[in-house]
Amino acid sequence: MNQVDWENQPASSEWVRQNFVVGDLLGSGTFGNVYQVECRKKRNQLYALKELSRGSLPKFIAMELKVLHKFGGQANVMSIHAAYREKDRVFIVMDYFPHLPLKDVITYLSIKEVLDYMKNLFIALEYLHRNNIVHRDIKPANFLFNRAERRYALIDFGLSHEFHKKDPRKNVPQQQRRVRISVQPQSNRVSMMQSPRGRKSPNENTTPGPSTVLQRQFVKRLNTFDDFRLVSSGPPAAKISRLAGNECDCLDEAQVCVVCENRPNKHINKAGTPGFRAPEILLRFDEQSPKLDIWSAGVTMLSLLLKRHPVFRPADDVEALAQIAQITGIDILAEMLIARDGLNAIKNSNHELLKSSMIPCDICPTLVSGNQTGYCICKKSEPHSISTLAPDMQLCVYLVQQCLQPDPIRRFSASMLLDMIRSEGY
Structure with a gap:
């Protein structure tokens, strides 16, 4: 062993x-090695010693230590x-935690063991x-299973x-405050009034819904109605011009215009393992709640049920969305985008791929990593497929x-989800 190799061994530490x-x-990963x-x-007292990667950012180290120490x-x-x-x-x-190898966890767990694992x-x-605390990297490799003792351990908190929860009324820049649009039929006028921070304008609809989208589309088409006149009590002329559609031509549309292609990328926390995000x-989306761990847990359960790992194998985020759409259907994704204004948040991605990637139902069992013998889980045949399953398997499908x-x-x-499993006697 040369000097460099020796210095990388934990035994080189005094x-x-x-x-x-x-x-x-015992294992190695992005954030270090475990021995x-x-x-x-105390002879015969075993532990697991993790040496964090020397290139790890201090904030990752601090978070892992904080979570382990406190929880x-x-x-x-x-x-x-x-x-x-x-x-x-x-x-x-x-703790030294003897556990099944990942391959065995994926391959050999029974349905009852999958339910206990979840x-x-x-x-x-x-x-x-x-x-x-949000873990951000839930996957089978990070939830250890000791089959003999039926014990479990969640590990790797570096990305946590x-x-x-943010108050949406706080820290909103002046130019990003919501614009309320109202039509005055008596005078055929359209007034655009800016809502003061933390104050609701009269007649403002507090529940987001289709009207919000219709309002945006209405503003976009204002320049086609010569009889209407703009009356501004807040936004500058440049803002009105943008809202009227003189610059962006793809607001709430499944396309990307030249203006949006040239916009800078939106930087958010994308930490996590591809295929589990x-x-x-x-x-x-700006707000990333603990619910993102639940999605990753669902992918984990799907992997255990299909005995395929990983289930999703995306090359990039666009392909990841396409693979998700193949299982959930495009409609529910589109509904979410409209409700949360997410369509305009991904203008740097070609979301047309989502529509073109839908595959006919008759080959649905082959969609998930070559799962030739799997059940058809597309929306068209879902009720029939579930009705043929045993009760414990039906519970698994419902959880997923x-x-x-x-x-x-x-x-x-x-x-x-925990209450649901316990209510069935597990």
């Missing part, structure tokens, strides 16, 4: 050598015993979400973040359906 006998490599170690002071050892969250920093190296000592995953997520991440709701508002919470 603190590690003094306290542990380093054994086999089996034996305590020198570890409870509700199927991995326990932490010690942490140590030595120059540019960080070590975390955790129940315990939801226990961990309900606990974290109740404490405003604390969630605090929720639609709200792919569509770059509630997890894989593209709209996070409709998606079940961990608490709701």
